[in-house]
Amino acid sequence: MSNPGFNGMSPQILERARTIVDRTIQRNIKGLDFLTTPPVPVGLTPKEVLYERGTLRLYHYLPQSDEIYRVPILMVMATTNKAYVFDLAPGQSMVEYLLKQGFDVYVIDWEPPLPEERGLNLADYTQDFIPTCVDLVLEDSSEPDISIVAYCMGGVLSLIYAATHTDGPLKNLVCLTTPVNWEEMGLTAIWSDKEHFDVDRLVDTLGIIPQDFVRASFEMLRPAQRTAGQMRVWEQMWNDDFVKSFRAFDRWGAETLPLAGEYFRDTTKELMWGNKLYNGTLVINGKTAKLSDITVPIMAAQAEHDHIVAYEASKPLMQLVGSEDKEEIVLKGGHVSLIAGPNAARRMWPRLAVWLGERSV
Amino acid sequence: MADQQKKQQREQPTDPGEAFRNLITDWERNFDAMANRFMGTSEYSKAMNQFQNMQLEMQKRFNDLMAHNLSNFNMPSRDDILRLGESIRGIEKRLAAIELQLAKKGKKDKKDKDKKNKRKGPPRTKLPPSMQNENAS
Numbered sequence: 001m002s003n004p005g006f007n008g009m010s011p012q013i014l015e016r017a018r019t020i021v022d023r024t025i026q027r028n029i030k031g032l033d034f035l036t037t038p039p040v041p042v043g044l045t046p047k048e049v050l051y052e053r054g055t056l057r058l059y060h061y062l063p064q065s066d067e068i069y070r071v072p073i074l075m076v077m078a079t080t081n082k083a084y085v086f087d088l089a090p091g092q093s094m095v096e097y098l099l100k101q102g103f104d105v106y107v108i109d110w111e112p113p114l115p116e117e118r119g120l121n122l123a124d125y126t127q128d129f130i131p132t133c134v135d136l137v138l139e140d141s142s143e144p145d146i147s148i149v150a151y152c153m154g155g156v157l158s159l160i161y162a163a164t165h166t167d168g169p170l171k172n173l174v175c176l177t178t179p180v181n182w183e184e185m186g187l188t189a190i191w192s193d194k195e196h197f198d199v200d201r202l203v204d205t206l207g208i209i210p211q212d213f214v215r216a217s218f219e220m221l222r223p224a225q226r227t228a229g230q231m232r233v234w235e236q237m238w239n240d241d242f243v244k245s246f247r248a249f250d251r252w253g254a255e256t257l258p259l260a261g262e263y264f265r266d267t268t269k270e271l272m273w274g275n276k277l278y279n280g281t282l283v284i285n286g287k288t289a290k291l292s293d294i295t296v297p298i299m300a301a302q303a304e305h306d307h308i309v310a311y312e313a314s315k316p317l318m319q320l321v322g323s324e325d326k327e328e329i330v331l332k333g334g335h336v337s338l339i340a341g342p343n344a345a346r347r348m349w350p351r352l353a354v355w356l357g358e359r360s361v
Numbered sequence: 362m363a364d365q366q367k368k369q370q371r372e373q374p375t376d377p378g379e380a381f382r383n384l385i386t387d388w389e390r391n392f393d394a395m396a397n398r399f400m401g402t403s404e405y406s407k408a409m410n411q412f413q414n415m416q417l418e419m420q421k422r423f424n425d426l427m428a429h430n431l432s433n434f435n436m437p438s439r440d441d442i443l444r445l446g447e448s449i450r451g452i453e454k455r456l457a458a459i460e461l462q463l464a465k466k467g468k469k470d471k472k473d474k475d476k477k478n479k480r481k482g483p484p485r486t487k488l489p490p491s492m493q494n495e496n497a498s
Contacts, residue, residue: 016377023378053457054450063483070485102487115439116446128454135461143485187401195403196410198417205417205424207443223396228389235378235385357489 026238034237040247043084045096050106051136054117055260057109058133059083060140064099069360071171072104072141074133076154079125079263080214082255083109085340086151088248094339094349101353103360106137108154113260118207120260122270123285126160131168134161138169147172147356151339152179152309153267159277159317162296163289172359174299174352175317177309177335180291181278182271184312187221192272199268203261215256221307245341278316291317297325299355301348303338304330327355 051058075095077083086107087095098105108130113120137146146169150158155178162170179185191197202209219226229246236242276282282289298321302314311330318328329351337343399405428438437445 020377053453065487066483067487068483068485069487069489104485114446116443116450118443119447132457132461135465139465141485187397190401190403190406191409193403193406196407198410198414201414201417201421205421220400221397222389222393223400224389224392228385231385232382235381354489357487358491361488361492 023238027234030237030240030243031234034233034243034247039251040089040244042089042248042251043087044090045087045093045099047107050140051133053132055111055113055120056129056133057111058136059107059109060137061087061095061099061105061107063104064096065102068102068104069357070143071145071147071360072106072137072143073098073147073149073356073360074137075105075107076130076148076150076158077107077109078152078154079110079157079259080153080218080257082252082257083107085252085336088252088340089244092245092248092341092345094344097345097349098353101357103353103356104141106133106140108133110257112211112258113208115208118203118261121262122157122160122266124260125157125263126164126289127285127287130157130161131165134169145169145171147174147360149174149176149352149356150178151176152335156180156271156277159291159294160282160284160289162294163291164284164287166293166295170296172297172299172356173294174301174356175314176301176339176348177303177306177314178300178317179309179313180317180320181313181315182275183278184310185272186307186310186313188217188308189272191217191220192268194273197268199265203265207261209259209261209264211256211258214259215254218253218256218308249336249341278320280320291320292322294321295323297359298323299326299352300328301338301352302328302330303333303335305333306335306338308335325359 045061047059047061049057050060075083075086077086087093090096095105095107134146134148138144148158148162148170150173155175158173159175159178159180162168162173183189192199229250233243233246236246270276270282274281277289277291280288280290280292298317300314300317302309302311304311306314315328318326329348331338331343331347333343333347338348424439428440431438
């Protein structure tokens with residue numbers, strides 16, 4: 001015989017009512033905290049700054065294993081966002097995970113370019129910044145070769161670096177959600193259609209592409225995302241883990257970086273309009289960046305529901321590179337959840353660690 | 362079959378907040394799809410860029426006017442300052458390259474290298490689990 005519960009109500013209904021009341025109380029108490037506390041701390045894994053010059057930062061994360069793989073990893077962040085997405089919080093950090101798996105991890109991060117850095121272009125990033133950091137990592141680790149793990153636009157820069165430094169020290173390359181065929185960039189391609197988009201006027205007038213412009217171009221791809229996120233966090237205010245994770249991601253999304261004007265002009269004209277990386281006609285400092293010249297082992301990870309870099313934009317990479325040892329993984333998730341958060345910790349990081357581990361001795 | 366089960370689960374949520382979350386997810390999906398259809402047209406792109414060009418034109422005129430006034434006052438314009446900053450950046454870049462070359466030469470010294478290797482801590486001898494198993498067998 002079932003328990004009739006309070007006033008004839010079933011225990012299930014009573015339990016639900018109790019949960020609703022409990023969460024409402026907690027929502028009110030914690031809501032106040034949410035509004036008044038400072039931004040959540042991010043990027044807490046111990047590290048040292050190995051090099052800094054203008055917009056460029058090179059970090060070395062302190063090893064957390066008694067024995068490490070021979071080949072160091074250099075992670076290259078996209079130029080539009082801060083690299084702490086690789087190290088959001090203890091237990092939610094790709095860097096921390098790799099350190100614990102026995103890797104020696106270096107990260108290229110970007111600061112907002114200063115007004116006098118408006119002239120930085122694609123060649124500066126691919127023929128100066130990345131090679132300089134590669135040299136510094138080799139020097140610091142006393143190793144002759146290196147693996148690069150790059151995210152989004154960082155992947156594009158790394159592909160150009162790899163294609164123009166074929167006799168260099170690169171041993172392995174991992175590209176995470178990296179666009180190659182820019183014609184498949186969906187709304188971004190439509191909005192920057194050369195019929196309507198005057199990139200010269202934008203760059204010549206502003207010098208540095210403002211943070212608001214970059215942020216808006218991401219947010220416009222999913223206009224309801226911010227409002228829906230706020231509603232979700234209000235509903236989940238009682239759930240400390242959810243709120244902590246939301247605040248870290250929200251902070252990261254809000255801290256979008258401005259871009260150097262010439263770099264933006266190059267990206268628009270050479271990659272978006274000319275699709276030259278895909279066509280094999282991209283010339284940087286007199287060198288042609290042909291993806292078919294990349295022969296090092298390469299892994300590409302794509303997200304099934306990526307709204308920024310559609311799968312069709314990154315898919316051709318595997319066919320275009322000249323590598324024999326190549327692997328593509330397509331995982332559930334979106335552009336950011338591929339690399340950070342519980343989804344990434346469960347699906348992507350372990351596969352990355354296994355793939356790199358086998359090629360890092 | 363799996364879809365039907367999912368549908369049933371959504372119709373009878375066990376968590377009291379689940380219905381609300383599903384509602385938000387559906388609203389977000391539908392709103393984004395509708396907005397993307399609207400914003401994915403050539404007409405929208407044209408209108409958006411025309412508006413942006415208008416703003417940029419206004420800013421350019423203001424910049425030109427300000428530069429003209431500063432010039433009349435015999436003061437450097439923003440562009441003059443930026444050019445100065447750029448040339449300092451250029452010097453910094455060359456200095457950084459020289460520093461790097463010097464550091465490389467310096468570190469070729471064996472003593473330094475040995476010292477550095479000691480400082481580096483963990484040995485770089487780790488093997489992946491697959492190779493550890495091979496070695497063990």
